[in-house]
Amino acid sequence: MAFHVVGGGLAGLSASVALACAPGTREIVLHEAAPRAGGRCRSWHDAGLGVEIDNGTHAVLGANDAALAYLARIGASGRVAWLDAGIDFLDLRDGACWRIDGPVDLLRLWRRGGSAATAEIALLARLLAPRRDAAVPAGLADATGLGRLAWDPLVRSIMNAAPGQAAAAPFAAALRRVLRGGRAGMRVGIARRSLAHCLVDPALDLLARRGASLRFGARLRSVGISGGVARALRFDDAEVELAAGDQALLALPPWELARCAPGLAPDCATSPIVNLHAVLDDGADDARDIAFRGLVGGRVEWVLRRGRVASATTSAASDIAGLPRDELRALLWPEVARALDLPAGAKPLRWRAVVERRATPLQDASFEARRPGIATAAGNLLLAGDWVVPGLPCTIEAAIASGVRAGEEALRRSGKARE
Ligand SMILES: Cc1cc2nc3c(=O)[nH]c(=O)nc-3n(C[C@H](O)[C@H](O)[C@H](O)COP(=O)(O)OP(=O)(O)OC[C@H]3O[C@@H](n4cnc5c(N)ncnc54)[C@H](O)[C@@H]3O)c2cc1C
Structure with missing residues (x-):
């Protein structure tokens, strides 16, 4: 039984690592279109x-x-x-400086921001417990002191979208997790x-040590699906037939997946x-x-x-x-x-x-509602990627969490197929 992982970004790498580290031996092939792994999280000598x-x-x-x-x-x-000493901030408008080293510093920042506590609490409550299909409120930067100094920049950097556009639910989930984690959770x-030295190369070394095959320059063109089963992965350079019990994990961004397997990814x-x-x-x-x-x-x-x-x-x-x-x-x-x-x-x-x-x-509310989860209609085909699992901003955390989840699910399915 073979496990074919397509896409060597963090989702594909973490799926492959989960497969390689599970007890027992199995054939793992990681197919990546580019000459190097890492995807949107990569390094190079410039x-x-x-x-x-x-x-x-x-x-x-x-x-x-x-x-x-x-x-x-x-x-x-x-x-x-x-x-570990926290993060120093500079307000370019007035030259003010402060440090955030844990939730208590947000209280100090509130005093600096100068808004009424009731307004800050009402805004924080809206951010932490939004309506399911809502956007983060527009105009955060003008709403309160913390809106301007903390929440507006945080929405942009976590969601890569502006308030008014960013989906509220995944931002709320991330904010709750970070605040619940206290000082340790807020550590940056x-x-x-480099990203390669930290997140990519050690995974490739582990996979090579455990006998996985790494195919660079292997671009997936299409997936042959019939009768509710994925039958073939067609690459530029080869066609891989999927035997009974083989599992395929597509760890591609949605715009690439839509090209290779129309219908599996939402337009976004x-x-x-x-x-x-x-x-x-x-x-x-x-x-x-x-x-x-x-x-x-x-x-x-x-x-x-x-x-x-x-x-x-x-x-x-x-x-x-x-x-x-x-x-x-x-x-x-x-x-x-x-x-x-x-x-x-x-x-x-x-x-x-x-x-x-x-x-x-673009992580707006309509995109959030159309995220598919890791399962597809084909029993031997799973998805991974930062965009796949609802409720998490599209980040390293979401890519890795989806990859691990898809890898574990593929193992479970292959075990069942063997029984
Ligand atoms: C500039 C920038 C800054 C960021 N900052 C942060 C940050 O501070 N914190 C954070 O958590 N996240 C950040 N992110 C987001 C983070 O990089 C992504 O969420 C994460 O890397 C996505 O990983 P992925 O594996 O899901 O997708 P990708 O990295 O896109 O991986 C997909 C892989 O599939 C390959 N591929 C594509 N098409 C094919 C095909 N047809 N056949 C075979 N292979 C194919 C690609 O080459 C790629 O290697 C940032 C992203 C960018 C671009």
Whole structure:
């Protein structure tokens, strides 16, 4: 019996790892279209910058149970740098600074925001317990002090969509989890060296050690389904026939799945994320030197400085994603310079803007209502991906949770087929 996993992003990797780590031996084949794994969470050596960069800064939270379990399983827990002292924020409008190191700091931030406690409590209650099919309330930034300083930026970075557009239910679920986790749940972790070093390469090493086959450059074109059973996976370079008892897991983004297997994925709009990477100096590249700062009141949400590279992230960036690169730099660099307290007029040595137009689906309420879950009508075909399971924002946590769930379900089904 063979397990075919298609898509080597975090969903496909975590599904393959779950299959490889289960007791017993089995044939596992991971098929990936690109020459490298990682998907929307990837790294490469950028010849123009002369350094390794990520497609964009990715943060995990202490409350991300599935992501933490995956990191432990692939032996990469130590490859995350936890920002244990909390996160420093800067308000670009008035220069105010504060630190968030746990829920108590939100109380302090409320005092800074200056809104009445009753207004803040009413808004928080709406965010935590929304109507099922609602959007996060529009105009959060004008609603209350915490709306402006905390909730509006948090919605954009967790949902990659603006308030008024982002589905309320998955944001509420994430917020409840983070707040319930207290200080530990709010901890932010960043890949110490790169996304590949932390989240991808250790999984590939584990899979290779356990005998899984890794097929790069293998693009799925279509899935042959008949009589309620997936019969064949047709790739550019080969056709894989599925024998009785074989299981196929499609860990593709919805726009790719819709091409390969029409009807399995909902139509969805997408939402871009922009990252500006800047090499600051030509000194030693000591990646242990990590600084992270949150910004409010501008377009950049986070600035990560890792060694001599600063990376600035703007989520929900549909209004700027189409700008010429020089204009993006002119818009974002002054915010980066302020976040890093650089002297006036400081310029990066080299820079690159990475625009991920399809960073996530546009996670509005209509998309949320159409997420399918991991099962399909075919008994030997499962889905995984950040977009698949309802109720979770499209993030690393959702990708990994869906992958593990699909891997475990495939094992259960293959066990049944054998009986
Ligand atoms: C710039 C940016 C910043 C982000 N920041 C964060 C963050 O801070 N925190 C967070 O939790 N999440 C963040 N995310 C979201 C996170 O990256 C995604 O949720 C996650 O990586 C999705 O993983 P996935 O495996 O579901 O999908 P993907 O990563 O899209 O993986 C799908 C894989 O399938 C492959 N593929 C596609 N078509 C085919 C085909 N036909 N045949 C074979 N293979 C195919 C692709 O090459 C890819 O490797 C960010 C995303 C971006 C783009």
